[in-house]
Amino acid sequence: xxxxxxxxxxxxxxxxxxxxxxxxxxxxxxxxxxxxxxxxxxxxxxxxxxxxxxxxxxxxxxxxxxxxxxxxxxxxxxxxxxxxxxxxxxxxxxxxxxxxxxxxxxxxxxxxxxxxxxxxxxxxxxxxxxxxxxxxxxxxxxxxxxxxxxxxxxxxxxxxxxxxxxxxxxxxxxxxxxxxxxxxxxx
Numbered sequence: 170x171x172x173x174x175x176x177x178x179x180x181x182x183x184x185x186x187x188x189x190x191x192x193x194x195x196x197x198x199x200x201x202x203x204x205x206x207x208x209x210x211x212x213x214x215x216x217x218x219x220x221x222x223x224x225x226x227x228x229x230x231x232x233x234x235x236x237x238x239x240x241x242x243x244x245x246x247x248x249x250x251x252x253x254x255x256x257x258x259x260x261x262x263x264x265x266x267x268x269x270x271x272x273x274x275x276x277x278x279x280x281x282x283x284x285x286x287x288x289x290x291x292x293x294x295x296x297x298x299x300x301x302x303x304x305x306x307x308x309x310x311x312x313x314x315x316x317x318x319x320x321x322x323x324x325x326x327x328x329x330x331x332x333x334x335x336x337x338x339x340x341x342x343x344x345x346x347x348x349x350x351x352x353x354x355x356x
């Protein structure tokens with residue numbers, strides 16, 4: 170399969186490095202999908218991840234006998250972690266609960282969030298120094314920048330906490346647009 174490495178042995182560390190980057194990045198994404206309960210995506214990613222790992226490790230065991238190959242394996246692992254986390258931040262997969270504490274009138278924030286197609290629920294609470302309004306909303310992680318901007322525009326001194334949510338059910342959520350929707354005739 171990798172007979173060209175016998176002709177060009179200097180390519181072995183490059184193959185090991187990039188193979189390890191892909192393997193570890195996929196492993197990072199697989200763990201995220203497992204934690205989110207994605208039963209279909211995690212096994213497929215796991216299959217590709219392990220296949221790449223087996224191919225890379227077999228090349229190391231068959232051909233690598235120098236420190237450069239071992240260092241490229243370790244460097245690929247480190248770079249794969251970084252790239253995996255960067256990819257995870259870019260795809261922003263998942264749902265979050267944002268709980269906002271403000272001393273201003275929370276009804277105004279709810280109106281602002283509703284204009285952005287973000288639903289919210291408000292309760293009143295007693296803070297350490299004053300009464301507060303507590304606004305909770307569940308949004309896709311992709312909408313977090315929009316939500317943070319709206320919160321900061323409403324009250325720069327508000328305090329908010331963001332938590333991961335595994336699933337959501339029985340709420341009023343904006344309709345998701347289908348990828349195929351833009352090609353449908355009449356839409």
